[in-house]
Amino acid sequence: MIAAQLDAVIDSAPFGVGLFDEDIRHVRVNPVLEEMNGVPAVELLGRTPAELHPGIGAEAEEQYREVLRSGRPRRDILMTGAVGSRPEDVRHWNASFFPVRHDREVIGLCVVVADVTTERRLAEALAASKERHRRLAEDLQSSLLPPDLPQPAGAELAAVYRPGGTVATVGGDFYDLIEIDDSSWLLVIGDVEGTGPVAASLTAAVRYAIRTAAVHTADPADVLHTANTVLLRQGAPNGTCTVACVLARRAGHRIDLRAASAGHPLPLVLRGGTGAVEELGSPGTLLGSLPEIDLPVEGTILVPGDVLVLYTDGVTEARYRTAAGGLELFGEDRLRALLAAVPGAGAADIAGRVETSVLDFQSGHLADDLAVLSLRATGDS
Structure with a gap:
């Protein structure tokens, strides 16, 4: 009963959830993480992120290995890149990683990922807009003062x-x-x-x-x-x-x-x-x-x-x-x-x-x- 409830929580989570073994191979992914990877779950299982996505996957593996080595979680890590199935679609993710233990031994890793691309793009657009506003204000102000x-x-x-x-x-x-x-x-x-x-x-x-x-x-x-x-x-x-x-x-x-x-x-x-x-x-x-x-x-x-x-x-x-x-x-x-x-x-x-x-x-x-x-x-x- 508890296992079924846990499965339901993982599968219905509004963010990506993935479980990895000690060799950084996918053991479990929920539908959101499957969509983020752009690869069906059956093709993810048993493979490492770097095998699937050489760029961003290799970067992610460095974070995973550090968590496995230290046994300490890492929270709110911003990652940017493109998955292999969509190489031209650069995305932004906020990820947290924590070790999975059994009898106090680290046996794997859990990854929780949120796609923050929309928020990041809005923030960049807002920053660009503020910079344009600043330049326009400076130009207008200088036009009101003698050169x-x-x-x-x-x-x-x-x-x-x-x-x-x-x-x-x-x-x-x-x-x-x-x-x-x-x-x-x-x-x-x-x-x-x-x-x-x-x-x-x-x-x-x-x-x-x-x-x-x-x-x-x-x-x-x-x-x-x-x-x-x-x-x-x-x-x-x-x-x-x-x-x-x-x-x-x-x-x-x-x-x-x-x-x-x-x-x-x-x-x-x-x-x-x-x-x-x-x-x-x-x-x-x-x-x-x-x-x-x-x-x-x-x-x-x-x-x-x-x-x-x-x-x-x-x-x-x-x-x-x-x-x-x-x-x-x-x-x-x-x-x-x-x-x-x-x-x-x-x-x-x-x-x-x-x-x-x-x-x-x-x-x-x-x-x-x-x-x-x-x-x-x-x-x-």
């Missing part, structure tokens, strides 16, 4: 951008530099709400609206008013954006600045002579929310050694979970202290230091996009 930054006379320019999160996607942060003439530039940094294709379309709309507006006016408030109109006409849900826009105009050895901020963190100015850090401008209305917005414009002067730093909230709102379970922000005070500590640094060094500090603060894993744009007055002619 390089010029180095005009009298100034150093530098920028960094790092996407946040663990999954490749298109972020909402962007920066741009628009040359008005030989001695004037419009520096722009912004953050569109959301990520992905919708954020990308809004980012492109804002960026090109700003570039188009700059053809007719260099006034930061007028430029941002145009961008606000474009966003409202886009009509995208949650289509809001914060932007800081600064007109930099070289006048001899100094650089005159005029800035407007539409809901964006205010730019900071590092005074190279003293290490003092100052805010530039006053808060204004974010873009894409109201037809009438308030965008006050304020100015200052950079002398040689001074640095203008524009950044997105991925810097100051970077978060770190403390040992007590609370959240600590990188914060503006930490950013100011970082800048004040390097009053003589160049534009690229400052942008890089901000990036590195935020990465270190979050143990190398950014939760949000990060962008920094810096301009240092050099006084060169």
